[in-house]
């Protein structure tokens with residue numbers, strides 16, 4: 001059996017979700033090495049971000065609807081960014 | 090009733106203050122605040138009037154919910170013909186001034202003519218008089234407010250005033266109330282300055298009477314407040330992080346206009362974001378953000394109160410700026426920061442304070458600095474002309490330019506004309522990032538397509554507060570739409586424009602619309618105001634207001650050609666991010682928008698449309 005291939009991605013949590021990042025975070029960003037095939041939902045779960053707090057989910061700036069998070073596989077170099085419910089103006 | 094049924098008419102030329110009854114038919118057709126004041130204005134002035142002449146008028150108006158227990162019911166509006174644009178100007182502000190006008194027994198104050206010397210208006214319930222303001226002229230908004238309160242020996246007087254920028258008729262001067270709140274855009278402060286009107290000071294002790302059905306109103310406002318509290322955005326997101334939380338979102342999306350819209354992402358966005366404001370500074374171990382704050386009657390409290398780093402180069406010798414003061418909102422942080430490539434959060438807070446202190450719109454100011462820096466980069470504006478070096482990213486240049494512009498010194502006089510006049514003067518009108526002469530706010534329409542149509546068709550020039558499709562295209566409120574497509578955007582923009590006109594005219598804050606729809610506002614208005622206020626009627630009122638404003642602009646000389654974007658946004662594709670390769674698709678959206686508006690291909694409401702809306 002071959003070892004699971006790894007890839008590098010960036011994981012970013014903003015606003016109140018920053019608390020879910022480990023202490024060695026750089027600002028809001030964490031560089032991770034993850035298994036190929038890792039989905040958006042996998043990472044949300046791994047960092048214990050409550051489902052309803054992961055409100056706005058962007059991969060490379062593109063919105064991922066809640067229903068697709070479980071299916072959306074990350075690619076090497078992807079930037080996954082997540083916010084709780086927020087607004088501005 | 091909701092309305093006090095009383096208008097104060099101030100003839101500045103003659104020095105008189107007269108009471109007249111509110112036109113109640115117009116109140117039924119245009120609701121209040123933005124809509125009703127605009128109806129008065131367009132009925133009383135020549136659309137071609139020079140905005141800075143004595144023949145222009147300026148109206149300060151409340152809405153039927155202003156001063157009531159409706160959440161955010163503290164708003165008032167300043168309506169006039171705008172000097173920055175030559176279009177209708179209509180800027181609203183929170184704080185406490187609007188509610189005080191209501192408590193003094195008035196719905197609106199109409200200013201006409203021009204005073205021969207500086208004056209301020211003092212209103213105490215029914216009593217209204219013009220007072221000498223010779224000793225206030227030359228003072229900042231902050232000093233003016235303090236001096237008036239001291240003179241009147243009444244800390245509860247509410248003051249709206251102009252600073253030195255308004256006196257000098259900086260074309261994006263604003264009117265500041267309660268120190269940090271402003272009727273910000275289109276240069277309403279310059280109109281006030283042109284009339285020699287330094288300030289308006291109000292004291293009202295009457296409360297609000299005449300709610301149509303008090304019991305129903307209590308229920309409607311309580312229910313609506315619960316909706317705000319239970320909603321994650323208005324209940325937690327806005328109070329905790331303020332509007333500034335958008336900085337990283339919009340940057341991720343590749344829709345953060347950077348360096349005069351050359352770029353769509355800013356490498357230092359994180360350094361000027363809400364998260365950075367809440368982070369402890371290495372220099373003094375304190376965060377810039379001190380607390381949040383609320384306007385009158387607001388149960389959201391999105392406001393920011395900040396404290397600058399005392400050791401920062403901008404203030405280290407100026408202790409007067411060391412205390413807590415109005416903090417950065419998203420639009421201001423973007424305009425002062427990303428638009429110029431400046432990533433120094435403390436410098437942005439300094440510039441923001443000067444804008445509040447001397448009464449300038451930080452959006453138009455910051456965006457104009459962006460244009461200056463681009464012209465400097467191109468070698469068109471040199472150090473000799475400017476007096477300083479001004480490369481993109483220079484916090485020193487930003488700090489110097491805000492002082493020069495506020496005080497009308499040197500090249501600051503040119504900046505005070507706004508980017509359109511400045512860029513035209515230096516031979517590059519295409520570099521003014523504006524529509525109808527007013528600078529863009531903080532969303533790049535290549536990455537958020539609906540905002541291109543919003544900007545192009547906004548009745549007061551480029552503006553996000555006339556139809557905030559960002560709510561839908563970015564935040565999914567009320568439904569998520571794809572920001573990268575033009576499809577469905579004409580309908581979306583029209584719906585937002587008409588609904589926003591109702592929120593503005595009711596006297597409440599548009600930020601409630603992150604949780605409320607018109608269906609949440611309707612029972613509050615229906616219980617407060619005489620007459621039947623159904624959803625159909627509200628939708629029609631919103632559409633009527635929009636068309637009325639449009640007709641004023643058309644009569645002032647605007648045509649379909651002015652519903653346009655600078656060529657950069659329609660010919661230079663975004664370089665990175667999700668919108669990479671895209672320009673704004675305005676040409677696809679505009680004809681469809683005119684069609685669903687019931688306008689001709691030339692952008693004029695058809696006779697059927699005007700007849701249907703009773704215009």
Ligand code: SF4
Pocket residue numbers: 161183184382383384385387388389390391392598599600601
């Ligand atoms: S939401 Fe913010 S701007 Fe609106 S009324 Fe409340 S504090 Fe003021």
